[in-house]
Amino acid sequence: MDSSFTQVPLTIAVYPHFMDHCFAGKVVFPAVEALKILAGLIGERDFFTSAFAPGHMADARFNKFLVLEPGQETIDALCNIRPIDDTRISLSLATRFSSKNGAMTRIREHCTATFYAKTEPVPNLSPVHAHECEEPVFKVATDSIYSELVPFGPAFHSIKDELRLARSGAYATLKAMPDDPDDPFKTMLGSGFPLDGAFHAGCVWSQRFFGVVAFPVGFDKRIIYKPTVEHQDYTARVIPQYQTHGTLGFDIWITDKQGDLCETVSGAMMRDVSGGTITPPAWIREGIHSCSYFSA
Template sequence: MADTRTPIRIPILPWYSDHHFGGRVILAGVEAMQLLAVAAHAAHPGVDVRTMADGRFAKLLELPAGASSIDALVETEDGENGTIRTRLLTRVRGKVMTRLVSHCEVRFAATSVAALHMNPLPPAPAAESSVSIDAARIYEELVPFGPSFRSLQDRLYLSAEAAWGTLQAAAPGASAAQPLGSPFPLDGAMHAACVHGQRIVDFVPFPVEFTSRHVFRPTVAGERYRAQALLKQWREGELIYDLSLVDEAGHLRETVSGLLMRDVSQGLIKPPAWVKTLGPRGQTARNG
């Protein structure tokens, strides 16, 4: 089946300005996936958009200052075995011609999320022996987002292989249910992976791809969750994590497998030196 491209207008909500990178306001990847899920369900009501694979954040989508919305396209295509491939596109005008740029790509799988096996999380590390960082300092110096996207709470605990922390799902004026749940907890779990990665590489790791995502039960604005970012592979120039979100009752809410993180700043943004020298309970000089 040929690709179907549907024009959409993305409203630029007030809290989007809190998500910025390199001085530019950027549409969060979790918001882009939400847009694609809505479009996929509208085009194919039978597809379970909570099961997805082959995610790719191809190019950052900058949101223009002062604009109330931005025009885009959602491309959908029937894939093999009942899957739906989707892409979020914008038109970029050049000197000679207009071209389409892909910002986010996701394949929604045919397997219902209810049929998937849920593995329990390993226990969190002991606070007494773990390196930890106060969430306020994370958002001041390591992941400098505004208040709406400061999902990590209290302290983030880190071992050589993983990061564990508490998340608060923000509720900045939005009450409508979304097919993938609140976007803020998963975004915060990515922050945990970013912080963990800054301790072991000389760049700020940014999510660019993932192998699969499963939303077992959508997260809800206003609720608290526990997040785990588990390092699966570390090779030159990139890190790969598995992410898990659990609610306060201990139920697994969603997972991301094979989250690939790279430097998207071309070496311009570096981790501060102090993050690599933290001792237990975050003991280091403020400017060390």
């Protein structure tokens, strides 16, 4: 596979439920949907000589929000494709935008990821992943999460019941909400709602233990072992790993009702993307006297 660079125009459907995915008063295209579109493009175009494993991706970055307008039905986008070798290919989802005076047109990348043509064996769940913690737990009701902490509309209320927070991580029951029936890529990576809900859990954990409203900006690696299915329930463990230069790092493990591992995310990066203009409500910090959690 050579190192040539290819740019492919795309028309992306905007489904009605996307209008419930909001940040700071703006509707933003979900990052999990962007990854699904990139994986679908690889599957359609047969880039690899070996078998393609759509659920193995790395070095994902959610560079810039892709803002949607009310009532918008499609997105005119570009996919930038850069083969790395016979087993890896890098793709990015981008759009064109004009300068303020309209004199120049530029490209803005929104999501980038490297996909691998290989699979990995399912790891054994260690006790920290397989069982609830024995630490004091702070419980947050779903209504409070989606009215005050992660103010998304009903279509993205992926966390069920209550979210359990401890210093060692966040523990959530997740619902794979229904995808649009017309989505051609709805089964490409499984449902994106469980991972999106795990990001919500990480956001709430960040608010409680660090006092910041942290949203995902990328991850080091994601592996899907058993694609999640819409309408089904899952369990997520969101485990803090590091903090550096304002970025919080987490590992995420998502399992099904049988306890089977469905997917993992290593090095999920979350940070305040509001420039400090959005802050947590005081009650989520109840009983917390220091922001210091990580040793380094």
